[in-house]
Amino acid sequence: MATPNPLFAQTKECPLCGQSFSITRIRSSAVRVQERRPDFQVIYQGVNPVHYQVWVCPACHYANLDRDFDQPRRASQLLGELKSRYREEPDFQGERSLPTVLRAYQLAIQTALLSEASNGVKGSLFLRGAWVAEESGQHALARHYVDQARQFYEQSFASDRDPGKLSGPSLLYLIGELNRQCSRYTEAIQWFSRAAQHRDMRREPEIDRLLRRQWDLTKEQMADGNTKTTVPSKTAVSAVASTSASTVTTTSSSPDATSALLTSNRNPVPEATLEAKPSSSAKVQAKEPSKSLTIKLTEEQYKWLVEVTRVALRQGKMMTPDAVIRAMIDAANETSPPLTGFDSEQTLKTIFTRLWTHC
Numbered sequence: 001m002a003t004p005n006p007l008f009a010q011t012k013e014c015p016l017c018g019q020s021f022s023i024t025r026i027r028s029s030a031v032r033v034q035e036r037r038p039d040f041q042v043i044y045q046g047v048n049p050v051h052y053q054v055w056v057c058p059a060c061h062y063a064n065l066d067r068d069f070d071q072p073r074r075a076s077q078l079l080g081e082l083k084s085r086y087r088e089e090p091d092f093q094g095e096r097s098l099p100t101v102l103r104a105y106q107l108a109i110q111t112a113l114l115s116e117a118s119n120g121v122k123g124s125l126f127l128r129g130a131w132v133a134e135e136s137g138q139h140a141l142a143r144h145y146v147d148q149a150r151q152f153y154e155q156s157f158a159s160d161r162d163p164g165k166l167s168g169p170s171l172l173y174l175i176g177e178l179n180r181q182c183s184r185y186t187e188a189i190q191w192f193s194r195a196a197q198h199r200d201m202r203r204e205p206e207i208d209r210l211l212r213r214q215w216d217l218t219k220e221q222m223a224d225g226n227t228k229t230t231v232p233s234k235t236a237v238s239a240v241a242s243t244s245a246s247t248v249t250t251t252s253s254s255p256d257a258t259s260a261l262l263t264s265n266r267n268p269v270p271e272a273t274l275e276a277k278p279s280s281s282a283k284v285q286a287k288e289p290s291k292s293l294t295i296k297l298t299e300e301q302y303k304w305l306v307e308v309t310r311v312a313l314r315q316g317k318m319m320t321p322d323a324v325i326r327a328m329i330d331a332a333n334e335t336s337p338p339l340t341g342f343d344s345e346q347t348l349k350t351i352f353t354r355l356w357t358h359c
């Protein structure tokens, strides 16, 4: 029996200009997964679905991933901007050559940039573009696209309400892996560390497995480069990440290490528990033994803290919530006289407010 053609055609109407055109799709029975790469690239035997995921309107050159094609953003402005950039393009219908696939992704990236797509979408397009560029033997272009994907995913983590199709642990892990691919090993370890501490990591064993493997690889690559950076212990992070939110943890090596659980009764959010762990960031330069303190915050307090860390991220600085808390404690410690005369959270807050509004 003859093998059916894996490709078939469908008619599509462009949501931007109204032109009807033919798109090429792949029969699901023809898709054969061969392997999965650490940056989520799937290698297929035979026909590659990634080559046909971008649809391009032949009339206005609006291009987008199949899943997003029917919802163009900034449609009225976008059509005019695409017209002003119009040039001859290859035929995207039917079987695509690698240069045609690459051009389809470049047009999709152009659409995403012009239509101000979310950072998650832009990251996703650049990452796929990098795979195709690498497949085409254009290694310098592939490296450039990986770096663009890294930056957009980092911005996605810092600013987007909707991080796209990726879960929290997957996004943090992927940012780490893309940093590793860009030889940014210290940053890669920091992102892996964040991923390891994510409260949902235990629900994603495959990501956890990839994380451990790529973390080890990054340490080897750092050692090869003689990079003198303190790498936090994967075991220590995993231990903290697997600790119940309601459990008091101490990770200090100091024998008299103390620990405490501070709980506010106003709308407590167990998931919002922050675990201040020594060396959770490679940039932490603690001179004294570090001690761990688990606290619970209200949702409002937690959101504020996350927002502060996002400000730092937007400026390209890597900070974790525990680094923000440490900075505040240091500021209080260095500017305040010895604190006395408080017996409740409210009284202490009043003292701090008085001190900090008069200095």
Ligand SMILES: [Zn+2]
Pocket (backbone or CB within 6 Å): 014, 015, 016, 017, 018, 019, 057, 058, 059, 060, 061, 062
């Ligand atoms: Zn069109």
